[in-house]
Amino acid sequence: MKFCEIRAAESEEEIQKALELRRMVFVHEQHMFEENDLDEYDDGAIYLNAWSRRKDLLIGTVRCYRDKEKPNVWWGGRLAVHPDYRTRGIGVYLIRAAIETVKNQQASRFLASVQLQNIELFKKLGWEPIGDIFFFHGHPHQIMEVDLNVFHVSPQSARRKQQAVEAL
Ligand SMILES: CC(C)(COP(=O)(O)OP(=O)(O)OC[C@H]1O[C@@H](n2cnc3c(N)ncnc32)[C@H](O)[C@@H]1OP(=O)(O)O)[C@@H](O)C(=O)NCCC(=O)NCCS
Secondary structure (H helix, E strand, O other), X not given: OOOEEEEEOXXXXXXXXXXXXXXXXXXXXXXXXXXXXXXXXHOOOEEEEEEEOOOOEEEEEEEEEEOOOOOOEEXXXXXXXXXXXXXXXXXXXXXXXXXXXXXXXXXOEEEEEEEHHHHHHHHHOOOEEEEEEEEEOOEEEEEEXXXXXXXXXXXXXXXXXXXXXXXX
């Protein structure tokens, strides 16, 4: 993506930037947590950070971590895009980067607890719901899974491809 680059955090400083953005979104915007959203899954998680190329500013983040009981199963979570940079494809870019990351870790399954209002976004990307909706910190969530054997195309690039085909 032209204006944004996704990199796995390599330093404590880069992890702290991700945690700051998460605090802004999940504590102050969504009021899902009172002070911070850290939990036991942050320890050892891979943080994928989306940086604005122009401003060296963190504009999105997502974490991926291994299931504690089933090591080949990975979870994605705490997906957050800075409010000023939403609906520009960064969320999708992060989800696709997370899929590539867990594939490189030889994951056999990739799951996420998705907030109700985001289920459609994930469905568009090929994720499927598993089980019933449940409440986490007062917010309805749905566990969703993506088939790691399928090649994933973003809605934007699918649209671009369709337009290119139609122009032929
Ligand atoms: C959810 C979130 C990460 C999406 O990030 P984003 O960068 O705005 O999403 P994108 O721009 O990549 O969205 C891509 C597509 O999904 C659509 N979309 C975005 N959010 C959506 C939603 N909640 N429901 C349905 N569609 C959505 C966009 O309109 C766009 O559609 P298009 O390709 O047809 O144009 C962002 O809104 C956010 O940080 N929200 C607050 C925290 C949160 O809810 N985290 C997710 C927890 S599961």
